[in-house]
Amino acid sequence: MLARIRSALAGTGGGAGAGAGRGAGSADDLGEPVERSYLMRDERATEVRVAQFVEMVGEYRAGVRVVEETEIAEIAATACADRRFTRLLVPAGFPEAWRPAGPELLGDSVDLETLASVDGVITTCALAIAPTGTIVLDGGPGQGRRALSLIPDYHLCIVRDEQILGSVPEAVRSLREAVAGGRALTFISGPSATSDIELQRVEGVHGPRNLEVLVVGR
Amino acid sequence: MSRLELPMVPFPDAAKVALEDSQLRRNLGKATSAIRAKRLALTAELPDWEQLREAGRRIKAQTMRNLDSYLLQLEERVTAAGGTVHWAEDGDEANRIVGELVRRTGSSEAIKVKSLTTDEIRLNDALADAGVQAIETDLAELIIQLAGEASSHILVPAIHKNRSEIRELFARTLGETGLSDDPADLTRAARKYLRQKFLSTTVGISGANFAVAETGTVCVVESEGNGRMCITLPRTLITVMGIEKLVPSWQDMEVFLQLLPRSSTGERMNPYTSFWTGVHQVDGPREFHLVLLDNGRSKVLANEVGREALHCIRCSACLNACPVYERTGGHAYGSVYPGPIGAVLTPQLRELARFESLPYASTLCGACFDACPVKINIPELLVHLRGQVVAARSERGGLRSSLDPERLAMRAAARVFASPRLYERAQRVSRVAQLPFVRRGRIESLPGYLRGWSATRDLRAVPKEFFREWWKKRHGDRQ
Numbered sequence: 001m002l003a004r005i006r007s008a009l010a011g012t013g014g015g016a017g018a019g020a021g022r023g024a025g026s027a028d029d030l031g032e033p034v035e036r037s038y039l040m041r042d043e044r045a046t047e048v049r050v051a052q053f054v055e056m057v058g059e060y061r062a063g064v065r066v067v068e069e070t071e072i073a074e075i076a077a078t079a080c081a082d083r084r085f086t087r088l089l090v091p092a093g094f095p096e097a098w099r100p101a102g103p104e105l106l107g108d109s110v111d112l113e114t115l116a117s118v119d120g121v122i123t124t125c126a127l128a129i130a131p132t133g134t135i136v137l138d139g140g141p142g143q144g145r146r147a148l149s150l151i152p153d154y155h156l157c158i159v160r161d162e163q164i165l166g167s168v169p170e171a172v173r174s175l176r177e178a179v180a181g182g183r184a185l186t187f188i189s190g191p192s193a194t195s196d197i198e199l200q201r202v203e204g205v206h207g208p209r210n211l212e213v214l215v216v217g218r
Numbered sequence: 219m220s221r222l223e224l225p226m227v228p229f230p231d232a233a234k235v236a237l238e239d240s241q242l243r244r245n246l247g248k249a250t251s252a253i254r255a256k257r258l259a260l261t262a263e264l265p266d267w268e269q270l271r272e273a274g275r276r277i278k279a280q281t282m283r284n285l286d287s288y289l290l291q292l293e294e295r296v297t298a299a300g301g302t303v304h305w306a307e308d309g310d311e312a313n314r315i316v317g318e319l320v321r322r323t324g325s326s327e328a329i330k331v332k333s334l335t336t337d338e339i340r341l342n343d344a345l346a347d348a349g350v351q352a353i354e355t356d357l358a359e360l361i362i363q364l365a366g367e368a369s370s371h372i373l374v375p376a377i378h379k380n381r382s383e384i385r386e387l388f389a390r391t392l393g394e395t396g397l398s399d400d401p402a403d404l405t406r407a408a409r410k411y412l413r414q415k416f417l418s419t420t421v422g423i424s425g426a427n428f429a430v431a432e433t434g435t436v437c438v439v440e441s442e443g444n445g446r447m448c449i450t451l452p453r454t455l456i457t458v459m460g461i462e463k464l465v466p467s468w469q470d471m472e473v474f475l476q477l478l479p480r481s482s483t484g485e486r487m488n489p490y491t492s493f494w495t496g497v498h499q500v501d502g503p504r505e506f507h508l509v510l511l512d513n514g515r516s517k518v519l520a521n522e523v524g525r526e527a528l529h530c531i532r533c534s535a536c537l538n539a540c541p542v543y544e545r546t547g548g549h550a551y552g553s554v555y556p557g558p559i560g561a562v563l564t565p566q567l568r569e570l571a572r573f574e575s576l577p578y579a580s581t582l583c584g585a586c587f588d589a590c591p592v593k594i595n596i597p598e599l600l601v602h603l604r605g606q607v608v609a610a611r612s613e614r615g616g617l618r619s620s621l622d623p624e625r626l627a628m629r630a631a632a633r634v635f636a637s638p639r640l641y642e643r644a645q646r647v648s649r650v651a652q653l654p655f656v657r658r659g660r661i662e663s664l665p666g667y668l669r670g671w672s673a674t675r676d677l678r679a680v681p682k683e684f685f686r687e688w689w690k691k692r693h694g695d696r697q
Contacts, residue, residue, distance in 0.1 A: 001305045001512050005286045005461070008520035034276045038269040038473070056486060112451070116417055132487035145501035146450045146492075150443065172472035179433050179468055179493065182299055184501055187475075187491035192443035195483070196358035196374055197381055197401035199249050205357065205405055206412065207443025207490060 042130075042166020049130040050215060053164045056133025060190025061203055063212035066161075069097075072214060076100035076122055076156060079212065083154065085119035091148055093141025094124060098158060108144050115147060120154030121208075126178065126185075128164045129171045134189045135159060135213065136171060138178040146184055155208040157188075160216045228575040232550035233542075242378050246547050249377045250538040256484025257535060257589070263486075264476065273473045274592040278529035281464050282519060288431040288464050289510065295434025299496020301506040308513045309339030315509055316341060316423065316456055317348040323454050325350070325421045331438060331445040332356035333425025334372060334532060335460050335511060337554040338567075341423070352423065353415055355444035357408050364391040370548035370556065372534040373482055378547055412444065422452035422503070426459040427531070428474060429508075432467045435495045436508065439478060441488050449492055455503040460511050462528040474531060477591035482533040514567035523602045527562045529592045536586035536596060542579055551576065558586035562599040570606055577603035623667050648680050 042049065050066065057064040067075055077100035080088055088103040089110065099105060099122075106118060124142030125135045135157050137143045142158075149155055165171050175185060192207030203209065236242060261267050281288060293303040306312035320328055328345065330336070330352050342352040342363075354363040358376040362369055365387055369375030376384070381399040388394045394407045424445065428437040436457055438445045449455055465474065479488045497506050519525050537543045537557030548556030552573070553564040561580055565573035577600045580586075586596040612625065634640045655661045661677040663669065 001307050001510075001516070002286055002289070004307075004512065004516040005289070005519060008516045009283065009286065034273060034280060036269075036273055036473075038266040038273055038476075060489075112417060116413075129487075134487045139498075139501055146446065147501075150446050150450060168476050169469075169472040172469060172475070176468055179430075179435055179495065182495045182498060184495070184498055185491075185493040186446065187487065188489065189485070189487035190489050192441065193489050194357045194405055194442045196356070196361070196376055197384055197404055198245070199252050199374065199377075200401045202402045202405045205409055205442035205444070206355075206416070206447055 038169075039167060040169045042170065044166055046161055046164075049164050049166045050161050050217065053128055053130040053133060053159075054215060056131065057190070057213050058133075060133055060193075060211075062133075062190045063210075064215065065213075066215045066217050069216050072098040072158060072216065073100050075214060077102045079156060080120070083119065085154075087118045089115070089118045089121040089144075089148055089152060091121075091123055091142055091144025093143075094122065095142065098122075108148065112147070112151075115151045118152050120156065120210075121149055121152040122156045122158070123149055124158050125163065127171055127174055128159045129168060130164050130166050132168065132189060134171075134187050136175065137186045137188065138175065139183045140178070146186055149186070149188075150207055153204075153208055154210045154212075155188075156212045156214070158214050158216060161218065164215070226552050226572045229546075229550055229552070229579040230575060232552060233546040233579070236546045236550045241380065242547055243545060245378055245380055246544055249371075249374065250544045253373075253484055253538045257481060257538070260480045260484050260486060264480070270473055270476055271591055271593050274477050274531075275529065275594075277465060277470050277473060278592050279526075281466055282462070282525055282528055284466075285461065285464065285519065288466055289461060291431040292429055292434055292464060292508075293510075295431070296436075296496055296506075296508050297434075299434050301434070301496040301508055304507060304509045306509055306511050306513070309511070310344075312339050312458055312509050312511050312513070313341055313344035315507075316458065317345055317350065319454070319456055319507055320345065320350050320421050320423075321348065323421050325419065327351050327353060327415070327419050328421040328423050328456075329353050329355050329415055329419045329448045329452065330359075331422070331424040331440065331448045332359045332375070333423075333458065334554055335425045336423065336458050337369060338460075339458070339511065339513060341458065353412075353419070355412050355415070355442075355448060356440075357405060357442060357444075360408055360412070361387065364388075368549065369554065371537060372532055372548075372556070373537075378549075412447075416444075416447040416451055419451075420453045422448035422455045424449055424455065424457045426457050426463050426508075427478070428471065429459055429464050430466075430468050430471065431464055433495060435468065435493050437471070438492050439488055440490050440492075441483070443490055446490055446492055449494065450502050452503055454505040454507070456507045456509065458509045458511055460513070461515050462530075478531055478533055481535040481589070481591040518563075518566045521566065524562070524566050524599060526594050527559065527566060527599060529594050530559050530563065531592060533591055535589040535591065539585040539589040541581060541583065541585070546579075551579065558596045558600075559594070562594075562596055562603060565603055570603070570610060574607045574610075577601075577607060627667075642684075642686060645680070645684050645686070649682075652680050 054064050080103045085103045088105055090105045092108050126138035126140055128135045191203045191211040192205045193203050194205045195201050296303050304315045345352045354360050361376040371377040384404055385397050385399040388407050392411055397403050426436050427439045479485045518528055536559050540558050543557040551560045553560050555563045561576040565576050580600050582597045584597050634644050656679045659679050664672040
């Protein structure tokens with residue numbers, strides 16, 4: 001198969017080791033570096049980015065609000081009480097001070113069956129992207145393995161305002177280390193959704209049907 | 219793939235059937251115009267959209283030129299991260315590999331993420347032959363699997379079915395009789411049916427939207443969360459990926475993560491995008507197999523012009539932009555890759571002779587080229603393939619081909635256009651010959667072989683005086 005690919009490329013100046021290992025920004029079909037003239041960095045102030053992030057998350061019909069750090073535990077507790085949650089999943093490394101009182105809090109070690117029966121999950125995130133309203137999980141502290149933020153029907157995610165980046169390229173750059181370290185990434189932009197029936201958007205298919213985001217300001 | 223090579227219905231005949239289905243045309247018209255409007259609004263939002271498209275094009279061209287090296291790099295990185303890489307020359311080999319991998323797990327079921335690549339090789343049928351039931355988990359894929367039909371759109375495979383048809387289908391196949399035809403209600407029924415499958419099935423099968431050679435990372439882009447379920451929960455994950463889905467570096471993802479969702483669903487970002495690298499100690503499957511599929515791709519790669527079709531990231535923007543697709547739907551293209559990109563990809567991946575009507579399934583209006591996020595020049599590829607069709611026909615030769623009226627006419631035209639003397643004489647002849655057909659300065663119908671052409675077109679009559687005559691009158695014979 002490789003031989004077939006090589007013979008297909010022969011005579012076009014490509015193939016047989018021409019490009020391996022050159023990595024980012026190396027060469028295109030003309031042998032020139034891939035020109036990256038798109039926007040690489042967002043120079044806007046934090047407040048502008050936060051405002052945009054909140055607007056975009058809101059457009060996905062996810063709940064989103066800016067809060068003080070000291071309010072988190074109480075807001076989370078209220079959210080649980082309003083929904084009559086009895087069991088909430090809290091991945092390891094989630095800050096002690098942010099844990100809500102009220103529901104029974106379960107850790108990472110739950111089995112699949114238990115996971116399928118908890119009411120919700122509360123996590124931190126690796127970073128967020130303002131112009132697309134995206135949160136990214138990389139399995140770091142307070143986020144847990146991927147199944148934890150997938151199976152429960154309710155996901156409350158805490159984002160610190162300095163984690164909100166102004167562009168997709170900045171996010172991809174920041175995540176390089178996690179990827180190189182073999183960690184899985186999940187980009188989440190609103191609750192799970194489908195438009196498969198007559199293109200009418202329905203929120204909530206298999207992932208959490210309810211996503212809420214708290215942005216911690218200073 | 220030998221089992222697939224059924225006689226191909228030519229596009230015009232297949233299209234005629236589709237065009238008579240008024241429900242299909244209504245569904246399609248509504249859907250394609252809605253996605254077109256969303257795509258336009260969201261691509262206009264990015265000031266650097268054109269720069270992103272150009273970067274996407276260049277990255278893909280670079281990938282193709284060095285595909286051998288990047289594939290080896292990918293294999294090395296995936297293996298280093300605890301995954302296993304398999305190479306499959308064609309669909310049969312890929313199906314055998316996947317079937318054997320599933321058999322080894324002892325499972326008789328596999329949950330599947332929507333994947334065009336596995337549709338291309340008919341993996342589900344092959345697994346069924348091997349005693350394994352493949353369960354489609356994307357809502358639209360589930361709908362068409364339950365209906366026993368084929369996909370008609372890359373992105374929204376059940377675009378041809380409306381809500382009441384789906385309600386009837388669920389009542390019949392899932393025993394869900396109390397449903398309304400509200401899409402939210404129908405979606406809930408699918409969630410309930412699939413949830414147990416997600417939690418209990420030990421094998422997941424996916425395609426891949428991208429794979430990063432530099433890091434060995436595989437990417438799946440989706441909306442519903444069924445993808446996350448299939449790639450996270452089972453003990454064994456098998457991913458089947460066409461060799462053209464590679465990108466060289468992790469940084470390249472910053473381009474495609476912006477291009478794909480906006481072009482595809484008209485969203486700033488799709489709800490879920492997952493990246494994984496081999497096997498992780500505590501997170502996700504314990505076993506990961508990546509099947510690299512050729513199945514005609516290296517043949518396409520050998521054609522320096524046609525190769526551009528491999529740049530496709532399967533967003534489906536060209537389908538939604540195409541006036542032909544909007545009216546005929548996807549089934550008329552006779553392939554899992556419909557629409558403009560299908561018209562250039564299918565004949566190349568398979569045999570041109572069996573799909574020679576597809577390069578003509580276009581008006582060459584160029585809307586697909588404008589919509590393509592990686593700037594694939596589809597009209598140019600269509601013309602290139604039309605040239606190959608004509609060349610292949612005359613090569614097949616024989617008396618019939620040399621007496622083919624179109625060919626004779628083109629030959630005559632070529633001679634006339636090559637000589638000023640013949641050209642001027644033809645002009646003078648046409649001025650007289652047209653007389654029986656001209657009505658009020660227009661020619662509305664032509665005789666014989668040209669009747670079909672003039673059935674939908676009016677020609678302006680040949681003028682009283684040609685430019686060359688006018689020029690000579692003013693300037694004499696000076697050039």
